[in-house]
Amino acid sequence: PVVLSQSKFIHRDNLSYPFEERGLQFGDGVYEVIRVYRGTYHLLKEHVDRLFRSAEAIKLALPFTNEQLIASLLELLKRNDMKTDGKVYLQATRGSAPRDHVFPKGVVANVYAYVQNLDRNLVNLQQGVSVLTHEDIRWEYCFIKSLNLLPNVLAKQTAKEKNCYEAILHKDGKVTECSSSNVYLVKDGTIYTHPTTKQILHGCVRMAVERFAKDLDIPFVEEAFMLDDIQDADELFLTSTTSEVLPIITVDGETIRDGKPGSITRRLQKAYEMDANIS
Ligand code: PLP
CATH class of the missing domain: 3.30.470.10 (Aminotransferase class 4, branched-chain amino acid transferase, N-terminal domain)
Known part of the structure; x- marks a missing residue:
């Protein structure tokens, strides 16, 4: 190579x-x-x-x-x-x-x-993954994709040890993102995610998802959601370059709705595949 x-x-x-x-x-x-x-x-x-x-x-x-x-x-x-x-x-x-x-x-x-x-993880994409919640202990400049990943590594390892795929990070209950992905909540047909401030990495797949939502007429609201909102969510998903658009089906052991990936998540997955020319 x-x-x-x-x-x-x-x-x-x-x-x-x-x-x-x-x-x-x-x-x-x-x-x-x-x-x-x-x-x-x-x-x-x-x-x-x-x-x-x-x-x-x-x-x-x-x-x-x-x-x-x-x-x-x-x-x-x-x-x-x-x-x-x-x-x-x-x-x-x-x-x-x-x-x-x-x-x-x-x-x-x-x-x-x-x-x-790197093969696509079709099982995860189809079935969705489990995640846990974790305090966001990172610095104030998370918009920089810097090599300082120790807090991310520790959060991801905690997730791994609990058989979870990712850690949803929060600051005093306000959800920022995950250890190596962006995270979104769907409620009553609207997508909510943390605004692109200095507190999160502005994901390239997030930019694409915002574009897909616009094309599909799905409201995309840059407003952080709280940990407390998760139990009443209709859908939850995360995005990253390696994870694509990935449904989340349990958080801290609690199932989201019926435990199946939701319809808006599915539509965004389809849009992603069309965009990447892999459908
Ligand atoms: N947030 C963090 C902390 C990340 O490390 C990543 C990178 O994978 C993302 C979000 C998602 O960014 P992208 O969609 O550009 O992969």
Whole structure:
């Protein structure tokens, strides 16, 4: 397999980093995960635009333009002869330099990207998943897709240990998002989700879902819901690049309605498949 390293393509076995690397020592970097269906990117522009927004928010100069990065990412799939479903992980850090909190001078960002196969989880998409609720203990800048994922990792691990797929995060009872996905509640035909403030990551699939809702004439309201609203919800679902539009059927062991994915969730799943050309 070939990886993109800086602006070159090399065999993945030849990619290594010095131990004094700011991504490793400070989490000083940003990343993206981009979905590939049958060898073609989905929502590529959205992901690349968000990478530049994240980089700007941490004052990280990326050593390429938006257009150059898109060209490199397309080349990455070609060089790997990618024809299946998969995902590309890309990260950019403030580079390698002697450890010091202050930004190093004259050091270029370390950037790499690689592709992995990833099958769609059709069982989860069909049946839905169980989740638990968890306090949101993250920092105030969650709109940045930064490498500092420890609170997300801890929340996801707690979920895993309770046989749950995800953790719904809340601040004093107000639902923000999940540990690695956005979350939505449906009530009386309207979709509710946290507004795109600094408290959540502005998901690329969330942007697509907002577009689908508009096309389907389903009201999409950017208003946070409370933990207390969940028991009376008609439907609940989450979205992310790797999870797609995924029904949630139980929360903290309590079933949502009849425990079956709801009709609005189903319509959005269909719209997603049409959008990604996988229906
Ligand atoms: N929220 C968090 C915290 C995430 O890590 C992710 C990424 O997967 C998302 C939301 C969903 O974003 P996207 O739809 O761009 O994958």
